[in-house]
Amino acid sequence: MQILDGKAVAAFHRERIEQRLDDLHERQIHPELAILLVGSDKPSAMYAKSMCKVACSMGLKAEIYTEPSTVRETELIAMIEHFNEQPSIFGILMMMPLPSHMNATRVINCIDPRKDVDGLTDKSIADLFTGRPGFVPCTPRAVISILDYYHISLSGKEVAIVGRSNVVGKPLAQLCLNRNATVTHCHTRTRELSKVTQRADILISAAGRAKLIRGDMIKPGAVVIDVGINRWEGKTVGDVDFEEIKTIAGAITPVPGGVGAVTTMMIVENVVCGTKQTE
Ligand code: NAD
Numbered sequence: 001m002q003i004l005d006g007k008a009v010a011a012f013h014r015e016r017i018e019q020r021l022d023d024l025h026e027r028q029i030h031p032e033l034a035i036l037l038v039g040s041d042k043p044s045a046m047y048a049k050s051m052c053k054v055a056c057s058m059g060l061k062a063e064i065y066t067e068p069s070t071v072r073e074t075e076l077i078a079m080i081e082h083f084n085e086q087p088s089i090f091g092i093l094m095m096m097p098l099p100s101h102m103n104a105t106r107v108i109n110c111i112d113p114r115k116d117v118d119g120l121t122d123k124s125i126a127d128l129f130t131g132r133p134g135f136v137p138c139t140p141r142a143v144i145s146i147l148d149y150y151h152i153s154l155s156g157k158e159v160a161i162v163g164r165s166n167v168v169g170k171p172l173a174q175l176c177l178n179r180n181a182t183v184t185h186c187h188t189r190t191r192e193l194s195k196v197t198q199r200a201d202i203l204i205s206a207a208g209r210a211k212l213i214r215g216d217m218i219k220p221g222a223v224v225i226d227v228g229i230n231r232w233e234g235k236t237v238g239d240v241d242f243e244e245i246k247t248i249a250g251a252i253t254p255v256p257g258g259v260g261a262v263t264t265m266m267i268v269e270n271v272v273c274g275t276k277q278t279e
Contacts, residue, residue: 001249003254006146009142009262032063032091033060035064038098047095051264055264055271067079083115092112093117105122108121113134119270129174135270140175142262143225154202158184159181159201160197161173172206184199199219202223205240208239210237211241213226213239218248224245225258226258228240236256
């Protein structure tokens with residue numbers, strides 16, 4: 001069984017992105033990433049911190065702007081509008097989830113689509129679904145990058161995706177369709193999940209449920225991509241029961257060190273790509 005090493009994929013992209021950042025700095029362009037964090041959601045705070053650390057280590061200025069969960073929607077929107085107008089800011093990353101008193105769709109859509117580095121605005125989504133160039137959400141991009149790095153073709157393959165969120169599952173399905181895969185989308189109402197997953201040449205789980213995918217749910221030799229990040233007995237684990245699956249799957253992404261490692265790199269790349277729009 002092959003381990004699909006996210007760290008190796010991230011390192012491969014890192015070199016190219018750093019080169020591009022160096023070129024920009026030489027031309028006195030210093031792109032910045034604004035990360036907006038509202039409330040006290042622990043995974044979001046950890047993700048924001050690690051995102052910031054990686055970006056800064058690559059020479060991209062990144063800053064976390066923290067607001068309490070009691071912040072008013074109008075105040076948050078005013079912050080976004082301020083970042084929209086700042087010429088040095090090329091990327092705005094709104095950490096999700098937002099507190100329940102806010103309308104997340106309304107807030108997200110206040111981000112200037114040219115700075116929407118996580119591809120969450122309606123404009124970015126429409127671009128993805130109609131095949132126009134634009135920002136693609138970073139986690140789905142990371143999954144495709146891993147498959148590309150290991151020369152795993154999607155064309156004609158049966159792909160099962162577990163999870164249908166707007167951030168991961170849905171855009172990922174579209175990216176797989178764009179590569180001519182036959183995609184089956186699973187979710188909490190899917191009957192007999194294992195019947196679908198057993199058919200998949202490539203199984204991608206983005207459910208956020210530890211040990212959801214067991215050994216008897218996969219086809220021997222399948223490629224398994226584990227997007228989930230969960231806490232289980234004090235450890236960070238994915239959705240896949242790694243121990244059960246490792247003797248059955250053909251290839252698998254570990255957690256940690258899989259998709260997450262590549263996602264942060266995709267954000268930095270999107271910020272750097274955003275600078276093209278000013279050239
Ligand atoms: P979400 O909660 O918005 O969506 C989860 C989806 O999984 C839902 O569509 C739900 O229908 C489905 N689901 C949940 N339990 C299921 C079950 N038992 N059977 C079938 N379907 C089920 O979550 P999200 O934002 O899409 O994130 C999913 C997971 O991916 C989380 O663990 C999150 O932490 C992780 N994540 C990882 C990265 C990364 O870079 N690795 C990035 C974003 C999210």
